[in-house]
Amino acid sequence: MSEQSKVSPARRRGLADEVADRIREAIFSGAYAPGEQLREVELSGEMDVSRGPVREALRVLEREGLVRCAWHRGTTVTTLSTEDVAELDSLRGALEDLAVREVIARASDEDLASVAKTADMMERAVDAHEMVRWDIAFHDAVFAAAGHRRLADAWDGIRCQVHLFLLTRIGRSTEGYLDCVPREHRELVAALRARDTDTALGLFATHRRHAVDVVTGAADAS
Template structure:
Protein backbone atom coordinates (compact mmCIF):
# COMPACT_ATOMS: atom_id res chain seq x y z
CA UNK A 1 0.00 0.00 0.00
CA UNK A 2 1.36 3.44 -0.90
CA UNK A 3 2.05 6.10 1.73
CA UNK A 4 -0.93 8.07 0.43
CA UNK A 5 -3.26 5.13 0.86
CA UNK A 6 -2.20 4.17 4.37
CA UNK A 7 -4.77 4.26 7.13
CA UNK A 8 -3.46 6.22 10.14
CA UNK A 9 -3.14 4.30 13.41
CA UNK A 10 -6.08 4.38 15.80
CA UNK A 11 -5.86 6.69 18.77
CA UNK A 12 -6.53 5.47 22.28
CA UNK A 13 -9.46 7.52 23.56
CA UNK A 14 -10.39 5.47 26.57
CA UNK A 15 -9.51 8.10 29.16
CA UNK A 16 -11.40 10.90 27.40
CA UNK A 17 -14.43 8.61 27.06
CA UNK A 18 -14.31 7.83 30.77
CA UNK A 19 -14.03 11.52 31.62
CA UNK A 20 -17.03 12.24 29.36
CA UNK A 21 -18.98 9.50 31.16
CA UNK A 22 -18.17 11.00 34.56
CA UNK A 23 -19.14 14.54 33.56
CA UNK A 24 -22.30 13.34 31.80
CA UNK A 25 -23.30 11.41 34.91
CA UNK A 26 -22.68 14.48 37.07
CA UNK A 27 -25.00 16.48 34.81
CA UNK A 28 -27.67 13.78 34.92
CA UNK A 29 -27.54 13.54 38.73
CA UNK A 30 -27.83 17.30 39.15
CA UNK A 31 -24.27 17.98 40.31
CA UNK A 32 -23.93 20.37 37.36
CA UNK A 33 -27.24 22.04 36.58
CA UNK A 34 -28.11 23.77 33.29
CA UNK A 35 -26.09 26.96 33.08
CA UNK A 36 -23.32 25.72 35.41
CA UNK A 37 -19.77 26.50 34.33
CA UNK A 38 -17.43 23.60 33.65
CA UNK A 39 -13.81 24.72 34.08
CA UNK A 40 -11.14 22.48 32.65
CA UNK A 41 -8.69 23.08 35.48
CA UNK A 42 -11.28 22.26 38.16
CA UNK A 43 -12.51 19.15 36.34
CA UNK A 44 -8.97 17.88 35.83
CA UNK A 45 -8.36 18.27 39.56
CA UNK A 46 -11.58 16.56 40.61
CA UNK A 47 -11.13 13.71 38.12
CA UNK A 48 -7.36 13.51 38.66
CA UNK A 49 -6.48 13.65 34.97
CA UNK A 50 -4.66 16.14 32.79
CA UNK A 51 -6.56 18.88 30.99
CA UNK A 52 -6.20 17.17 27.59
CA UNK A 53 -8.72 14.36 28.24
CA UNK A 54 -11.05 16.87 29.90
CA UNK A 55 -10.94 19.13 26.84
CA UNK A 56 -11.62 16.17 24.54
CA UNK A 57 -14.45 14.95 26.79
CA UNK A 58 -16.11 18.36 26.70
CA UNK A 59 -16.04 18.25 22.89
CA UNK A 60 -17.84 14.89 23.02
CA UNK A 61 -20.48 16.33 25.34
CA UNK A 62 -20.86 19.37 23.11
CA UNK A 63 -21.64 17.11 20.15
CA UNK A 64 -24.28 15.43 22.32
CA UNK A 65 -25.80 18.83 23.07
CA UNK A 66 -25.15 18.61 26.81
CA UNK A 67 -22.64 21.46 27.03
CA UNK A 68 -22.04 24.67 25.15
CA UNK A 69 -18.55 26.01 24.49
CA UNK A 70 -18.03 29.72 23.76
CA UNK A 71 -14.70 31.53 23.66
CA UNK A 72 -15.89 34.42 25.83
CA UNK A 73 -17.77 32.32 28.42
CA UNK A 74 -15.94 29.02 28.50
CA UNK A 75 -17.97 25.81 28.76
CA UNK A 76 -21.37 25.64 30.44
CA UNK A 77 -24.03 22.98 30.80
CA UNK A 78 -26.57 23.67 28.06
CA UNK A 79 -29.58 25.78 28.94
CA UNK A 80 -32.38 24.93 26.53
CA UNK A 81 -33.97 27.92 24.83
CA UNK A 82 -37.67 27.98 23.87
CA UNK A 83 -36.56 27.27 20.29
CA UNK A 84 -34.48 24.30 21.48
CA UNK A 85 -37.48 22.91 23.37
CA UNK A 86 -39.78 23.33 20.37
CA UNK A 87 -37.36 21.67 17.94
CA UNK A 88 -36.50 18.84 20.33
CA UNK A 89 -40.15 18.15 21.09
CA UNK A 90 -41.23 18.13 17.45
CA UNK A 91 -38.41 15.80 16.43
CA UNK A 92 -38.98 13.53 19.40
CA UNK A 93 -42.69 13.43 18.56
CA UNK A 94 -42.02 12.41 14.96
CA UNK A 95 -39.65 9.63 16.03
CA UNK A 96 -41.89 8.45 18.84
CA UNK A 97 -45.01 8.33 16.66
CA UNK A 98 -43.24 5.97 14.28
CA UNK A 99 -41.93 3.91 17.20
CA UNK A 100 -45.41 3.60 18.74
CA UNK A 101 -46.93 2.46 15.44
CA UNK A 102 -44.24 -0.17 15.00
CA UNK A 103 -44.45 -1.38 18.61
CA UNK A 104 -48.18 -1.92 18.24
CA UNK A 105 -47.59 -3.82 15.01
CA UNK A 106 -44.47 -5.78 15.90
CA UNK A 107 -43.76 -5.91 19.64
CA UNK A 108 -43.59 -9.33 21.27
CA UNK A 109 -44.87 -10.21 24.73
CA UNK A 110 -41.26 -10.04 25.89
CA UNK A 111 -40.94 -6.49 24.54
CA UNK A 112 -44.07 -5.39 26.36
CA UNK A 113 -42.86 -7.10 29.54
CA UNK A 114 -39.71 -4.96 29.39
CA UNK A 115 -41.89 -1.84 29.33
CA UNK A 116 -43.93 -3.18 32.26
CA UNK A 117 -40.72 -3.75 34.20
CA UNK A 118 -39.53 -0.15 33.81
CA UNK A 119 -42.98 1.21 34.66
CA UNK A 120 -42.96 -0.89 37.84
CA UNK A 121 -39.56 0.48 38.82
CA UNK A 122 -40.93 4.01 38.47
CA UNK A 123 -43.39 3.33 41.27
CA UNK A 124 -40.44 2.77 43.62
CA UNK A 125 -38.27 5.70 42.51
CA UNK A 126 -36.78 7.52 45.48
CA UNK A 127 -36.23 10.92 43.92
CA UNK A 128 -36.80 13.03 40.82
CA UNK A 129 -33.42 12.33 39.22
CA UNK A 130 -33.97 8.58 39.46
CA UNK A 131 -37.42 9.08 37.93
CA UNK A 132 -35.94 11.00 35.01
CA UNK A 133 -33.45 8.20 34.43
CA UNK A 134 -36.26 5.63 34.42
CA UNK A 135 -38.34 7.83 32.10
CA UNK A 136 -35.47 7.75 29.60
CA UNK A 137 -35.06 3.99 30.12
CA UNK A 138 -38.76 3.48 29.35
CA UNK A 139 -38.47 5.32 26.05
CA UNK A 140 -35.26 3.42 25.28
CA UNK A 141 -37.34 0.26 25.61
CA UNK A 142 -40.07 1.66 23.36
CA UNK A 143 -37.58 2.40 20.59
CA UNK A 144 -35.85 -0.97 21.03
CA UNK A 145 -39.24 -2.71 20.72
CA UNK A 146 -39.92 -0.91 17.43
CA UNK A 147 -37.39 -3.19 15.71
CA UNK A 148 -35.98 -0.44 13.50
CA UNK A 149 -32.25 0.15 13.95
CA UNK A 150 -32.10 3.48 12.14
CA UNK A 151 -34.98 4.72 14.28
CA UNK A 152 -33.05 3.67 17.39
CA UNK A 153 -29.99 5.48 16.05
CA UNK A 154 -32.05 8.64 15.49
CA UNK A 155 -33.36 8.44 19.06
CA UNK A 156 -29.80 7.99 20.34
CA UNK A 157 -28.91 11.21 18.54
CA UNK A 158 -31.28 13.25 20.73
CA UNK A 159 -31.43 11.04 23.83
CA UNK A 160 -29.02 13.09 25.96
CA UNK A 161 -30.82 16.31 25.04
CA UNK A 162 -34.17 14.78 26.00
CA UNK A 163 -32.60 13.78 29.32
CA UNK A 164 -31.45 17.39 29.75
CA UNK A 165 -34.96 18.58 28.88
CA UNK A 166 -36.44 16.35 31.59
CA UNK A 167 -33.90 17.69 34.08
CA UNK A 168 -35.05 21.16 33.12
CA UNK A 169 -38.62 20.04 33.72
CA UNK A 170 -37.92 18.91 37.30
CA UNK A 171 -35.94 22.09 37.83
CA UNK A 172 -39.13 24.05 37.12
CA UNK A 173 -41.58 22.12 39.28
CA UNK A 174 -41.59 18.77 41.11
CA UNK A 175 -44.93 18.97 42.90
CA UNK A 176 -46.86 15.78 42.17
CA UNK A 177 -44.11 14.59 39.83
CA UNK A 178 -43.23 11.30 41.56
CA UNK A 179 -46.89 10.28 41.56
CA UNK A 180 -47.83 11.48 38.09
CA UNK A 181 -45.02 9.97 36.01
CA UNK A 182 -45.55 6.28 36.99
CA UNK A 183 -49.28 6.69 36.35
CA UNK A 184 -48.69 8.18 32.90
CA UNK A 185 -46.35 5.37 31.93
CA UNK A 186 -48.74 2.69 33.14
CA UNK A 187 -51.33 4.22 30.81
CA UNK A 188 -48.82 4.16 27.94
CA UNK A 189 -48.08 0.47 28.51
CA UNK A 190 -51.78 -0.38 28.66
CA UNK A 191 -52.48 1.34 25.34
CA UNK A 192 -49.57 -0.51 23.72
CA UNK A 193 -50.70 -3.85 25.19
CA UNK A 194 -54.22 -3.57 23.76
CA UNK A 195 -52.73 -2.47 20.40
CA UNK A 196 -54.82 0.72 20.37
CA UNK A 197 -52.89 2.95 17.98
CA UNK A 198 -55.02 6.09 18.25
CA UNK A 199 -55.14 5.98 22.04
CA UNK A 200 -51.42 5.25 22.32
CA UNK A 201 -50.46 8.10 20.00
CA UNK A 202 -52.64 10.54 21.95
CA UNK A 203 -51.31 9.39 25.32
CA UNK A 204 -47.68 9.67 24.20
CA UNK A 205 -48.42 13.14 22.78
CA UNK A 206 -50.10 14.20 26.04
CA UNK A 207 -47.12 12.88 27.99
CA UNK A 208 -44.74 15.02 25.95
CA UNK A 209 -47.07 18.02 25.99
CA UNK A 210 -47.39 18.11 29.77
CA UNK A 211 -43.61 18.18 30.24
CA UNK A 212 -43.32 21.01 27.72
CA UNK A 213 -46.07 22.94 29.48
CA UNK A 214 -44.20 22.69 32.79
CA UNK A 215 -40.94 23.85 31.21
CA UNK A 216 -42.60 26.77 29.42
CA UNK A 217 -44.81 27.71 32.35
CA UNK A 218 -48.10 26.97 30.58
CA UNK A 219 -49.57 24.74 33.27
CA UNK A 220 -49.90 24.28 36.99
CA UNK A 221 -48.11 21.69 39.14
CA UNK A 222 -50.66 18.89 38.80
Protein backbone atom coordinates in the same frame (compact mmCIF):
# COMPACT_ATOMS: atom_id res chain seq x y z
CA MET B 1 8.26 2.45 -2.25
CA SER B 2 5.71 1.41 0.33
CA GLU B 3 2.04 1.90 -0.30
CA GLN B 4 0.61 4.86 1.56
CA SER B 5 -1.73 3.92 4.39
CA LYS B 6 -5.39 4.58 3.66
CA VAL B 7 -6.27 5.25 7.27
CA SER B 8 -4.55 7.19 10.02
CA PRO B 9 -3.22 5.37 13.08
CA ALA B 10 -5.80 4.58 15.74
CA ARG B 11 -5.68 6.43 19.03
CA ARG B 12 -6.76 5.14 22.39
CA ARG B 13 -9.52 7.35 23.76
CA GLY B 14 -10.40 5.42 26.84
CA LEU B 15 -9.48 8.14 29.32
CA ALA B 16 -11.41 10.87 27.50
CA ASP B 17 -14.44 8.57 27.29
CA GLU B 18 -14.24 7.90 31.04
CA VAL B 19 -13.98 11.61 31.78
CA ALA B 20 -17.00 12.28 29.52
CA ASP B 21 -18.95 9.55 31.34
CA ARG B 22 -18.19 11.11 34.72
CA ILE B 23 -19.09 14.64 33.69
CA ARG B 24 -22.27 13.40 31.97
CA GLU B 25 -23.24 11.51 35.13
CA ALA B 26 -22.62 14.63 37.22
CA ILE B 27 -24.95 16.60 34.93
CA PHE B 28 -27.62 13.91 35.06
CA SER B 29 -27.39 13.67 38.86
CA GLY B 30 -27.85 17.42 39.21
CA ALA B 31 -24.33 18.13 40.48
CA TYR B 32 -23.87 20.51 37.52
CA ALA B 33 -26.99 22.52 36.75
CA PRO B 34 -27.93 24.09 33.39
CA GLY B 35 -25.92 27.26 32.89
CA GLU B 36 -23.15 26.21 35.27
CA GLN B 37 -19.62 26.75 34.01
CA LEU B 38 -17.30 23.78 33.53
CA ARG B 39 -13.64 24.79 33.87
CA GLU B 40 -11.00 22.51 32.42
CA VAL B 41 -8.49 23.27 35.19
CA GLU B 42 -10.96 22.46 37.97
CA LEU B 43 -12.25 19.31 36.27
CA SER B 44 -8.75 18.00 35.59
CA GLY B 45 -7.82 18.60 39.22
CA GLU B 46 -10.95 16.93 40.60
CA MET B 47 -10.51 13.87 38.38
CA ASP B 48 -6.71 13.77 38.61
CA VAL B 49 -6.17 13.82 34.84
CA SER B 50 -4.47 16.22 32.47
CA ARG B 51 -6.46 18.92 30.67
CA GLY B 52 -6.21 17.09 27.32
CA PRO B 53 -8.72 14.31 28.13
CA VAL B 54 -11.00 16.86 29.78
CA ARG B 55 -10.96 19.05 26.68
CA GLU B 56 -11.68 16.02 24.49
CA ALA B 57 -14.48 14.89 26.82
CA LEU B 58 -16.12 18.31 26.68
CA ARG B 59 -16.11 18.13 22.88
CA VAL B 60 -17.94 14.78 23.11
CA LEU B 61 -20.53 16.29 25.45
CA GLU B 62 -20.90 19.29 23.16
CA ARG B 63 -21.76 16.98 20.26
CA GLU B 64 -24.35 15.33 22.50
CA GLY B 65 -25.87 18.73 23.23
CA LEU B 66 -25.14 18.60 26.96
CA VAL B 67 -22.65 21.47 27.04
CA ARG B 68 -22.02 24.57 24.98
CA CYS B 69 -18.65 26.13 24.30
CA ALA B 70 -18.24 29.83 23.54
CA TRP B 71 -14.99 31.78 23.35
CA HIS B 72 -16.23 34.53 25.67
CA ARG B 73 -17.94 32.28 28.23
CA GLY B 74 -16.00 29.04 28.16
CA THR B 75 -17.94 25.80 28.53
CA THR B 76 -21.29 25.70 30.31
CA VAL B 77 -23.96 23.08 30.86
CA THR B 78 -26.59 23.67 28.19
CA THR B 79 -29.55 25.83 29.10
CA LEU B 80 -32.41 24.98 26.76
CA SER B 81 -33.99 27.97 25.06
CA THR B 82 -37.65 28.13 24.05
CA GLU B 83 -36.55 27.32 20.50
CA ASP B 84 -34.47 24.37 21.74
CA VAL B 85 -37.48 22.96 23.60
CA ALA B 86 -39.77 23.38 20.58
CA GLU B 87 -37.30 21.74 18.18
CA LEU B 88 -36.50 18.90 20.54
CA ASP B 89 -40.17 18.24 21.26
CA SER B 90 -41.14 18.22 17.58
CA LEU B 91 -38.32 15.84 16.66
CA ARG B 92 -38.95 13.59 19.64
CA GLY B 93 -42.64 13.51 18.75
CA ALA B 94 -41.94 12.46 15.17
CA LEU B 95 -39.60 9.69 16.31
CA GLU B 96 -41.93 8.45 19.04
CA ASP B 97 -44.96 8.40 16.76
CA LEU B 98 -43.09 6.10 14.40
CA ALA B 99 -41.81 4.01 17.32
CA VAL B 100 -45.35 3.57 18.69
CA ARG B 101 -46.66 2.47 15.31
CA GLU B 102 -43.78 0.01 14.90
CA VAL B 103 -44.18 -1.39 18.41
CA ILE B 104 -47.90 -1.98 17.95
CA ALA B 105 -47.34 -3.61 14.56
CA ARG B 106 -44.26 -5.69 15.32
CA ALA B 107 -43.34 -6.00 19.00
CA SER B 108 -43.57 -9.36 20.69
CA ASP B 109 -45.17 -9.94 24.07
CA GLU B 110 -41.64 -10.24 25.50
CA ASP B 111 -40.75 -6.84 24.06
CA LEU B 112 -43.82 -5.31 25.65
CA ALA B 113 -42.98 -6.99 28.94
CA SER B 114 -39.59 -5.23 28.88
CA VAL B 115 -41.32 -1.90 28.34
CA ALA B 116 -43.73 -2.64 31.20
CA LYS B 117 -40.87 -3.58 33.52
CA THR B 118 -39.32 -0.12 33.21
CA ALA B 119 -42.69 1.44 33.99
CA ASP B 120 -42.97 -0.77 37.08
CA MET B 121 -39.54 0.37 38.27
CA MET B 122 -40.81 3.95 38.42
CA GLU B 123 -42.83 2.99 41.49
CA ARG B 124 -39.52 2.51 43.34
CA ALA B 125 -37.98 5.88 42.44
CA VAL B 126 -36.98 7.71 45.61
CA ASP B 127 -36.44 11.14 44.07
CA ALA B 128 -37.07 13.12 40.92
CA HIS B 129 -33.64 12.47 39.40
CA GLU B 130 -34.12 8.71 39.70
CA MET B 131 -37.57 9.08 38.15
CA VAL B 132 -36.04 10.91 35.19
CA ARG B 133 -33.63 8.00 34.69
CA TRP B 134 -36.50 5.51 34.61
CA ASP B 135 -38.45 7.80 32.27
CA ILE B 136 -35.53 7.72 29.83
CA ALA B 137 -35.17 3.94 30.33
CA PHE B 138 -38.86 3.51 29.47
CA HIS B 139 -38.45 5.33 26.18
CA ASP B 140 -35.24 3.39 25.49
CA ALA B 141 -37.31 0.22 25.85
CA VAL B 142 -40.01 1.54 23.51
CA PHE B 143 -37.49 2.31 20.78
CA ALA B 144 -35.81 -1.07 21.30
CA ALA B 145 -39.18 -2.82 21.02
CA ALA B 146 -39.85 -1.07 17.71
CA GLY B 147 -37.21 -3.28 16.10
CA HIS B 148 -36.11 -0.46 13.80
CA ARG B 149 -32.34 0.05 13.97
CA ARG B 150 -32.14 3.41 12.25
CA LEU B 151 -35.00 4.74 14.35
CA ALA B 152 -33.18 3.61 17.49
CA ASP B 153 -30.03 5.36 16.23
CA ALA B 154 -32.02 8.56 15.66
CA TRP B 155 -33.38 8.37 19.23
CA ASP B 156 -29.86 7.82 20.54
CA GLY B 157 -28.84 11.04 18.79
CA ILE B 158 -31.22 13.14 20.94
CA ARG B 159 -31.40 10.93 24.01
CA CYS B 160 -29.02 13.01 26.16
CA GLN B 161 -30.82 16.21 25.19
CA VAL B 162 -34.17 14.68 26.17
CA HIS B 163 -32.60 13.72 29.51
CA LEU B 164 -31.46 17.34 29.92
CA PHE B 165 -34.96 18.51 28.99
CA LEU B 166 -36.47 16.32 31.72
CA LEU B 167 -33.91 17.65 34.22
CA THR B 168 -35.03 21.14 33.21
CA ARG B 169 -38.61 20.03 33.81
CA ILE B 170 -37.95 18.91 37.38
CA GLY B 171 -35.88 22.03 37.91
CA ARG B 172 -39.03 24.06 37.22
CA SER B 173 -41.34 22.01 39.43
CA THR B 174 -41.61 18.58 41.03
CA GLU B 175 -45.12 19.10 42.38
CA GLY B 176 -46.98 15.80 41.92
CA TYR B 177 -44.15 14.50 39.74
CA LEU B 178 -43.39 11.26 41.59
CA ASP B 179 -47.09 10.37 41.59
CA CYS B 180 -48.18 11.35 38.09
CA VAL B 181 -45.27 9.99 36.03
CA PRO B 182 -45.72 6.30 37.00
CA ARG B 183 -49.46 6.58 36.34
CA GLU B 184 -48.91 8.12 32.91
CA HIS B 185 -46.48 5.36 31.95
CA ARG B 186 -48.82 2.61 33.12
CA GLU B 187 -51.41 4.09 30.74
CA LEU B 188 -48.86 4.11 27.92
CA VAL B 189 -48.06 0.44 28.54
CA ALA B 190 -51.75 -0.50 28.59
CA ALA B 191 -52.34 1.20 25.23
CA LEU B 192 -49.33 -0.54 23.67
CA ARG B 193 -50.43 -3.93 24.99
CA ALA B 194 -53.94 -3.35 23.66
CA ARG B 195 -52.37 -2.61 20.24
CA ASP B 196 -54.52 0.52 20.19
CA THR B 197 -52.62 2.86 17.87
CA ASP B 198 -54.84 5.95 18.14
CA THR B 199 -55.05 5.81 21.93
CA ALA B 200 -51.33 5.16 22.28
CA LEU B 201 -50.38 8.05 19.99
CA GLY B 202 -52.70 10.36 21.90
CA LEU B 203 -51.34 9.32 25.30
CA PHE B 204 -47.72 9.67 24.22
CA ALA B 205 -48.49 13.16 22.85
CA THR B 206 -50.21 14.16 26.10
CA HIS B 207 -47.29 12.80 28.11
CA ARG B 208 -44.84 14.93 26.13
CA ARG B 209 -47.07 18.00 26.30
CA HIS B 210 -47.28 17.87 30.10
CA ALA B 211 -43.51 18.15 30.39
CA VAL B 212 -43.27 20.90 27.77
CA ASP B 213 -45.99 22.89 29.54
CA VAL B 214 -44.04 22.77 32.80
CA VAL B 215 -40.78 23.82 31.14
CA THR B 216 -42.36 26.68 29.17
CA GLY B 217 -44.56 27.86 32.01
CA ALA B 218 -47.78 27.02 30.19
CA ALA B 219 -48.86 24.80 33.09
CA ASP B 220 -48.77 27.82 35.43
CA ALA B 221 -50.78 29.95 33.03
CA SER B 222 -53.58 27.42 32.63
